[in-house]
Amino acid sequence: MKGITSLLFSSALCVCFSQQVDVPKKYSSYIDEADLKKNLTVIASDEYLGRETGKQGQKMTAEFLSAYFKKLGCSFAPGMSGYEQYFDVIESTPGGTMSLNGLNLNFKTDFIYYSCKSKTSLENLPVYTNEQLTKAGKEPCYLIYMLKSLEVRKEVAALKKDLPKHVKGIILVSDQYTTLYEYMEHYVTTKSMYLADEKRKEEFPILFVNKSSLQGLNKKSNGFLSGTGKISKPTKPVFTLNGQLNTQEERLKSSNVLAYIEGSDPVLSKEVVVITAHYDHIGVDHGVVYNGADDDGTGTVALLELAEAFMEAKKNGEGPKRSILIMPVSGEEKGLLGSNYYSSHPVIPLANTVADLNIDMIGRNDIGHEKDTNYIYIIGSNMLSNDLHDVNEKANEKYTRVKLDYKFNSLSDPNQFYYRSDHYNFAKHSIPVIFYFSGVHEDYHQPTDDVEKIIFSKVEKIARLVFYTAWELSDNPKRIRLN
Structure with a gap:
């Protein structure tokens, strides 16, 4: 009996001890x-x-x-x-070509862009000012705007508010392009990636153009670059845009x-x-x-x-x-x-x-x-x-x-x-x-x-x-x- 009692006590002690073990700890x-x-x-x-x-x-x-x-x-x-x-x-390398009214612009020196990661074709797109959009037709086009400051995000947000759907992108002309480029260089020259099987949403490129690169286009800009702020022909495009963005892409695993x-x-x-x-x-x-x-x-x-x-x-x-x-x-x-x-x-x-x-x-x-x-x-x-x-x-x-x-x-x-x-x-x-x-x-x-x-x-x-x-x-x- 004594042995049985001792065995039962030991078993009970083991059960009690096991219940006290904190398993996750x-x-x-x-x-x-x-x-x-x-x-x-x-x-x-x-x-x-x-x-x-x-x-x-x-x-x-x-x-x-x-x-x-x-x-x-x-x-x-x-x-x-x-x-x-x-x-x-898909790894996409920023770069490509851009022309306004036939004037070819060089990436980095004359223009940069963001909000566009995949190959994008710009073919004979009319470019209008904000004031012209209400009178222009509903064909795909770009909006052009003269930047007033380096507060780019604020100005872009204001421009994009209530923008018609047929506007496919924005061109921002800056007379402080060098400073703007130094500020944005990392963001606009770094390679980007996207999933190869991802359904891509329509992208909305924001292009920045050096105003000094547009010298010689005053007569062809419908008054936009003259400094008067007046557009002589409200329904005529300021420019015609052509080009290719993100021309270099590579598939990786x-x-x-x-x-x-x-x-x-x-x-x-x-x-x-x-x-x-x-x-x-x-x-x-x-x-x-x-x-x-x-x-x-x-x-x-x-x-x-x-x-x-x-x-x-x-x-x-x-x-x-x-x-x-x-x-x-x-x-x-x-x-x-x-x-x-x-x-x-x-x-x-x-x-x-x-x-x-x-x-x-x-x-x-x-x-x-x-x-x-x-x-x-x-x-x-x-x-x-x-x-x-x-x-x-x-x-x-x-x-x-x-x-x-x-x-x-x-x-x-x-x-x-x-x-x-x-x-x-x-x-x-x-x-x-x-x-x-x-x-x-x-x-x-x-x-x-x-x-x-x-x-x-x-x-x-x-x-x-x-x-x-x-x-x-x-x-x-x-x-x-x-x-």
């Missing part, structure tokens, strides 16, 4: 500062060439991530035969990397919590490598640690009920292309996607928190689901105790951060999202965004917060609700 220990640094030192090195979408560095990084997920034992996502989801992009960790519940495992970060950066410029250690190397290596933590739980039979999809995406720096492609070609139905937790830049302090590392900006958490907001708050209160800063959690945020990272391509499909972000710093998009400046203890802590939030979302039998 147990596996969060696999998110390790040393591993974060080790992996970031690889992908944010010069060898990886700045990880530009469609280029060698991005492909090297995708191979590194795939090999890492394979080593962890992560599965391929349903219906996939590998870790990479490939997609094609890129990929998202998907690591799937199936949930433990036979029913709930068909639902998934997605965790994203973009692994691309801006590449090499004039021989200088932009390593993007924080943007978004920190988010990328955090995903590797999250995958390890969830996989360890699964291997020990203690994983959460729903499935987890860890997805480093590419093309973010080119316009959220990879996440856009996934949301249009999901491997798991969007209806079965519970939430997206997106990590982008979590390794530095911004100006508002120079002396305080223990913070993170939370963006979007309550935009679509108050439940999601509450889950993140409670996870933080119980485990990490980070200062959650909601400064940018607004649709009216002048920085528009809610629209500027990969979570938005889930949010636009009514999938609840959280964007974890530590803010912009002096090395943002600079070649000085390097590994030695990363605060790895911060990356570890934020990655653990994401882990705890993802665990609750994936293990709670009750799915979070949309507002």
